Amino acid sequence: MPTALPLSLLDQTLRAIPRRYRVGPLPKVRSGHEGSDPATALAIVIEQARVALSADATPPPACERLFVDALSRLIRDALRERGGDSAFQAMVLRHQSPLVREHASLSAHAQADRRAVRTAVDAFAHPGKRRGLPAGPVVDALASLHAAATAEDWAALSENAQALLAAPASIVAAEPTIAGPLDRLLNDPALARLRRMDALAADPLVQRYQALWQRQGPRPGTPQA
Structure with missing residues (x-):
């Protein structure tokens, strides 16, 4: 079995082979080009640093300054009210606001919590469960529970x-089997989380967060998706 070529020799060989579709040298990014596209400038600076490192050289100090400048302009553009990146803005808002983070965390489990609560209510208040009960305040109350x-x-x-x-x-006492399910429902963590999520929805920052996400289209798990 032939011996594998040393990595350094293989690297030299690959560098010497002509590349038909090799991209030409990138233009240099210089300071003072505030009007240039920051994403393009950022990509060029990163490539310049990569080329320097691949040649066992240290990227020039200007690369760091240009990188920071391009990145800051990219972030400013993303945070603009008009034409900005709504997904990025939502992420920033979530990072800054504890209430938004809490709401987002509760939203992640909301679909499962809704199913759990509806299942618990159906177990004793579904129309089929009420069919055999005599008309009266208990049946009316169970109907209200199911409707809610x-x-x-x-x-x-x-x-x-x-x-x-x-x-x-x-x-x-007219229907003693409902006392236990009612007590369990009221102490169900899923119901508590849903109520907390509804309360947080009144917060202006949470409303702003939801509006930003809605620009991306319906979120997974929502009825609109």
Whole structure:
């Protein structure tokens, strides 16, 4: 079996082989070109530094200055109200605001939380579950619970569940199997997270964050997606 060529010799061979589609030398970026495209300037500076390092040389100090200048202009352009990068702006807002970070974290689990709460409500308040019950305040309360869950009105769902659980014993006693599910529903972390997410939605920064993301189109997991 032939011995593998040393890496240095292989490298020299590859460098000597003509490349039919080799890109020509990049133009140099100099300071004072504030009107140039910052993304292009950034790419050129990075390539200049790479070429210097590949030749075992240290990139000139000007490369660092030009890199910082191009990067800062790129960030400023992305943060512009008009024509900026809405996804980047949303990321910056999320980094700056604890409330936005909390809302974003809750949103990541919201779809699963909605399913969990609706399933819990359906287990005792679904129309099929109410069909065999006698008409009265319990059936009416269960219908209100189910309607609130369907409408994803988590505040109303909690209030209705608390009201039913606090109803006179004679009313709840008419259907004793609902007391346990009601108590579990009110103590369900999924419901608490959904209520907290709704409360955070009133914050102006959270609203700004949501508006920025909506510019990217429907988010995964939303009904619009």
